[in-house]
Amino acid sequence: xxxxxxxxxxxxxxxxxxxxxxxxxxxxxxxxxxxxxxxxxxxxxxxxxxxxxxxxxxxxxxxxxxxxxxxxxxxxxxxxxxxxxxxxxxxxxxxxxxxxxxxxxxxxxxxxxxxxxxxxxxxxxxxxxxxxxxxxxxxxxxxxxxxxxxxxxxxxxxxxxxxxxxxxxxxxxxxxxxxxxxxxxxxxxxxxxxxxxxxxxxxxxxxxxxxxxxxxxxxxxxxxxxxxxxxxxxxxxxxxxxxxxxxxxxxxxxxxxx
Numbered sequence: 001x002x003x004x005x006x007x008x009x010x011x012x013x014x015x016x017x018x019x020x021x022x023x024x025x026x027x028x029x030x031x032x033x034x035x036x037x038x039x040x041x042x043x044x045x046x047x048x049x050x051x052x053x054x055x056x057x058x059x060x061x062x063x064x065x066x067x068x069x070x071x072x073x074x075x076x077x078x079x080x081x082x083x084x085x086x087x088x089x090x091x092x093x094x095x096x097x098x099x100x101x102x103x104x105x106x107x108x109x110x111x112x113x114x115x116x117x118x119x120x121x122x123x124x125x126x127x128x129x130x131x132x133x134x135x136x137x138x139x140x141x142x143x144x145x146x147x148x149x150x151x152x153x154x155x156x157x158x159x160x161x162x163x164x165x166x167x168x169x170x171x172x173x174x175x176x177x178x179x180x181x182x183x184x185x186x187x188x189x190x191x192x193x194x195x196x197x198x199x200x201x202x203x204x205x206x207x208x209x210x211x212x213x214x215x216x217x218x219x220x221x222x223x224x225x226x227x228x229x230x231x232x233x234x235x236x237x238x239x240x241x242x243x244x245x246x247x248x249x250x251x252x253x254x255x256x257x258x
Contacts, residue, residue, distance in 0.1 A: 073255030183213030
């Protein structure tokens with residue numbers, strides 16, 4: 001039978017062990033939060049400036065700017081959870097070459113839902129841009145919808161790539177053009193689930209599907225878990241995505257013409 005001093009020592013030991021386990025768990029979670037899925041070689045190649053666009057590192061992330069002309073408008077990207085923003089460089093460079101300033105936003109811990117208003121940093125840094133639209137991939141789409149709800153009238157348009165608003169976000173009455181693009185081989189943001197989420201968006205919201213596309217290939221990165229094998233190449237999926245985005249922008253004209 002334990003004496004009182006023995007019980008006290010045992011209790012102190014249990015507390016020390018418990019605190020140690022809690023601290024270790026917190027360290028592991030912090031490390032996990034701050035390790036982003038890296039861009040692949042194609043994305044890193046797209047970060048190199050060309051005759052069509054320049055690339056600049058900024059406090060909030062990176063910007064792509066068309067060479068030799070004033071940008072028509074601004075396009076901000078919110079990436080997926082724990083995805084390095086540079087993974088969206090292949091899409092950014094094409095939209096910049098079209099004549100837009102494109103901002104790849106880098107929120108806290110690369111988690112857009114932790115800083116859904118990070119886009120404001122790009123807006124403040126570029127007062128010359130008067131019209132902005134926001135593109136969100138995966139969880140970045142959830143954060144983008146949060147931003148749109150909190151800032152009515154601030155966005156010219158909203159685009160979801162394999163993402164959708166949270167059930168607590170309501171944009172049904174927003175005067176906002178919305179495009180949703182899904183991949184038919186995406187188990188994480190299934191087209192059916194995105195269709196269901198349309199009830200939280202304006203009635204005019206469009207849903208388009210890239211046949212054979214999966215979740216990860218809307219970006220260009222490695223390390224996506226629980227995704228399905230795509231039936232198209234990354235380049236082909238992004239080419240179709242750009243086609244749908246350009247058709248949408250041409251139809252709704254959210255940004256000024258050149």
